[in-house]
Amino acid sequence: MNGRPPAPPQVTAAVPGAVTGAVHSWDTSVGVDGPGTRFVVFLAGCPLRCRYCHSPDTWYGRSGRRRTVDEMVTLATRYRRFIQVAGGGVTVSGGEPLLQPAFTGELLRRCHDLGLHTALDTSGFLGVRADDALLDATDLVLLDVKAGNPQTYRRVTGTGRLAPTLRFAQRLADRGTPIWIRYVLVPGLTDAVDEVERVADVAAGLATVQRVEVLPFHRLGAHKYAELGLTFPLADTEPPDAGLLTRVRGQFAARGLTVT
Incomplete structure (x- = not known):
């Protein structure tokens, strides 16, 4: 479950003119949300309803608290030396961060200007909302490719279409942006x-x-579904066994891809 660093700043009102966003939580992670130790900001709100989602508490913007970019940069700089020594950086995740492109873009830019490695964790479904300035401030995109077949993509996400993700992926490759593909x-x-x-x-x-x-x-x-009074769609689905993981990883490796 996403945690929070101790003693975050308390803000009762946004500074006039400041860029604000709905922030669900933040945490530090190692080797999960990009390279090295990361300061990860989880934004609230997502247009998809993936059957395997483990964070239904991030689906709606109202589940977040309004925070300014200044606040989040201040928090990130508390960990600046630690994450830089550990070869890490800052990751903006969600929910879906591109549901809030102005906040996401400004946060990435400010962190990038501080010399911190930046990563964007996204489904790519709203990739059209990421302008060039946002991507210029992004060192790495963690791209969740949820399916390869449009029909399967809709079954997985409930509402989404695969084509926007594919267009976004090609745009990233064309502009030279490093990508880590994620496949659940x-x-x-x-x-x-x-x-x-x-x-x-x-x-x-x-x-x-x-x-x-x-x-x-x-x-x-x-347990989050139970707490929210929701039914977990895959409650009866077992995790993949070692044999299935080996087969699937092998399919990617056979194409010359580095697989983890």
């Missing part, structure tokens, strides 16, 4: 051989993909 492996949903092959085709066709992360489905967020 769910037995019975995203594990079909041809489904994985489609995603491997996408990843192999993008010149700036540095690695593919095959993330095994888990049920660690099930």
Whole structure:
């Protein structure tokens, strides 16, 4: 569960003219949200309803608290030396950070100007909202490619379309932005051989993909659904076994991709 550093600044009102966003929480992580130790800002609000989502508490903007970019940069700078020594940086995640492009872009720019490595964790569904200035301040995009087949993508996300993610991915590659592809492996949903092959085709066709992360489905967020009075769609789905993980990772590796 996302935590918070001790004694965050308390703000009763935004500074006039300041860029603000709905921030759900923040935390530090190691090797999960980009390279090294990261200061991770989780924004509130997401247009998708992925069946395996482990953070339904981030779906709505009202679940966040209005924060200024100044506040979040101040928090990040508390960890600046620590994360730089550890080869890390700042990651803006969610929810979906591109639902709040002005806040996300300004936060990335400010952190980038401080010499911090910056990463954007996104589904790419709202990639059209990321202008060039935002991407210029982004050192790495963690791109969640949820499926390779449009029909499967809709089954996974409930409302989304695959095409915007593919267009965004190609735009990133064309401009030279490093990409880490993320693929959540769910037995019975995203594990079909041809489904994985489609995603491997996408990843192999993008010149700036540095690695593919095959993330095994888990049920660690099930308690959040219960707390919100929601039904977890995959409550009866088991995590993938070692054999399935090996097969899927092998499909990506066979295309010359670095896989974790």
